[in-house]
Amino acid sequence: MLIPTEILPRDGRFGAGPSKVPADHLTLDPAWMGTSHRKAPVKDVVGRIREGLGELFRLPEGYEIALGNGGASLLWDAIPFCLVEDRSRAATFGQFSTKAAKALRANPFVSDPIVDAGEPGTALLPEAADGIDSYLYPQNETSTGAMLPVKRIGGPGALTIVDATSAAGGVDFDASEVDVYYFSPQKCFASDGGLWFAALSPAAIERIGRLTAQRWVPDILNLQLALDNSRKNQTLNTPALATLHLMLAQLDWMLEEGGLSAMDARTTRSSDLVYDWAARTEWAHSFVEEGHRSQVVATIDIDLPADEVSAACRASGIVDIDGYRGLGRNQLRVATFPAVEPDDVTALLESLSWVGQQIPRS
Numbered sequence: 001m002l003i004p005t006e007i008l009p010r011d012g013r014f015g016a017g018p019s020k021v022p023a024d025h026l027t028l029d030p031a032w033m034g035t036s037h038r039k040a041p042v043k044d045v046v047g048r049i050r051e052g053l054g055e056l057f058r059l060p061e062g063y064e065i066a067l068g069n070g071g072a073s074l075l076w077d078a079i080p081f082c083l084v085e086d087r088s089r090a091a092t093f094g095q096f097s098t099k100a101a102k103a104l105r106a107n108p109f110v111s112d113p114i115v116d117a118g119e120p121g122t123a124l125l126p127e128a129a130d131g132i133d134s135y136l137y138p139q140n141e142t143s144t145g146a147m148l149p150v151k152r153i154g155g156p157g158a159l160t161i162v163d164a165t166s167a168a169g170g171v172d173f174d175a176s177e178v179d180v181y182y183f184s185p186q187k188c189f190a191s192d193g194g195l196w197f198a199a200l201s202p203a204a205i206e207r208i209g210r211l212t213a214q215r216w217v218p219d220i221l222n223l224q225l226a227l228d229n230s231r232k233n234q235t236l237n238t239p240a241l242a243t244l245h246l247m248l249a250q251l252d253w254m255l256e257e258g259g260l261s262a263m264d265a266r267t268t269r270s271s272d273l274v275y276d277w278a279a280r281t282e283w284a285h286s287f288v289e290e291g292h293r294s295q296v297v298a299t300i301d302i303d304l305p306a307d308e309v310s311a312a313c314r315a316s317g318i319v320d321i322d323g324y325r326g327l328g329r330n331q332l333r334v335a336t337f338p339a340v341e342p343d344d345v346t347a348l349l350e351s352l353s354w355v356g357q358q359i360p361r362s
Contacts, residue, residue: 001358003316003351009344012313015320016142016297016335017166018186018193025190025249033241038234045244046233052251053197056260057175062202068226069237072165072184072196076100080107081215082208082223083159083180085133087111091126091148093118094141095326100163104136109215120144120327123292126153134159140167142187143324145299145333146288152177159204168197169254170296170338172264179204188263188296190339191246195239200227254338263338267295270336270345274298277349283356287331299323301331304359312355318348 013020032041050065059065068074080088080103090101090113104113114132118124123146126135135153139162140146150173152160161180164173168181169188175181182198185191200208205227211217212224219225219236229236254263275293278284283303286293302309309332310322323331332352336345 001312001315001355003312003318003354007347007350007354008316009318009341009347009351011341011344012316012318012348013320014318014334014340014348016187016324016333019188019190019335019337020339021190021246022250022253022339025246025253028242028245032245035241037238037241042241042244043233045248046235049244049248049251050230050233052248052255053199056169056251056254057173057181057199058260059199060176060201063175064200064205064227064230065197066200066223066227066230067195067197067235068223068229069194069235069239070196070220071193072163072182073099074221075182075196075198076103077107078221078223079134079136079161079180080104080110081217081221082211083134083161083204084110085207085211087113087131088134088136089114089116089126089129089132090135091116091118091124091137093123093144093146094120094138095143095324096165097138097141097163100136100138120146121288122146123148123288125151128154132158134161136161136163138163138165139171139173140164140294140296142166142297143327144288145294145297146292147171147294147296148292150174150177150181159207166296167294169250169260170263170267172260175199185243185247187335188267188337189247190250190337192240192243195235195243195247250339264295266338266342267336270340270342271295271298273342273345273349274300274334274336277352281353281356283361287329296336298334298336299331300334301329303361304356306330306332308359309352309355312358313351316351318351321348
């Protein structure tokens, strides 16, 4: 089954990670690749990224951008070492938030966390309580397409730690509402994996310094070492230079296009197209409850065999719209990251409607 070429999107990449990479970002300087990450050319790029993220996120005075090797999932293990004083509270409502909570429970230096658990398709913030020094939740659960506002929780002395992996750069937020806002560059920033970035408040910086001085922390998980190196515009270990190049190219484009508010409007436009299509399509239904539907990862339950729909699309050049396998639902998952053109989303939905007409319903 091949979709008519005249209705296909110009670019058929809609994966929820990694993101589509714009073709004009792929031009790499061969004299720059393969050079030292501790010398000026590469350090200049890291410095521009850190400065650009501060501008994009409108960081308050005293906040800093740190980065390191390993991807955002590495921070799940680093956080209980370097940021949780003793007792944390986490909200889970999907595969990735659940994995982050498991890392808190496994760490020997801290007490077991309190976990506020929601069913996939819902979203909830952790509840404030006495004796909690760290609150953790995802801004966007990539596996289910459920989204939360960035909101400070708890009283003075408690840190709010937000996993923003698939939302950062595509969803507007107030940075003063969060102490640790961390993410990977392969989602809204249209780069490759292997690095993590975090915006850190003065309170988070103070706690990192104090706890890493008191506890044994493996170097790769030591956020103080990461911050020390970040202040020199480098990483502890050698980073992937292509990842840095792509990150900077996307970041420059975001700022040129109007910054975070413009990216928020762009992803909202694209995701609204998907949800409106599902509302008027007999065999498609939005999975996430209204009010928590993600503007960067749209999940749609369908009454047709999702594998058949996805296979027909892939044969025609539309790729990576499969639902998250671990969720086990008959659904499609469409990323509407900033790099995805809204016009391509419109064409995708027209293509899906065509495929739906070709598959008999049982």
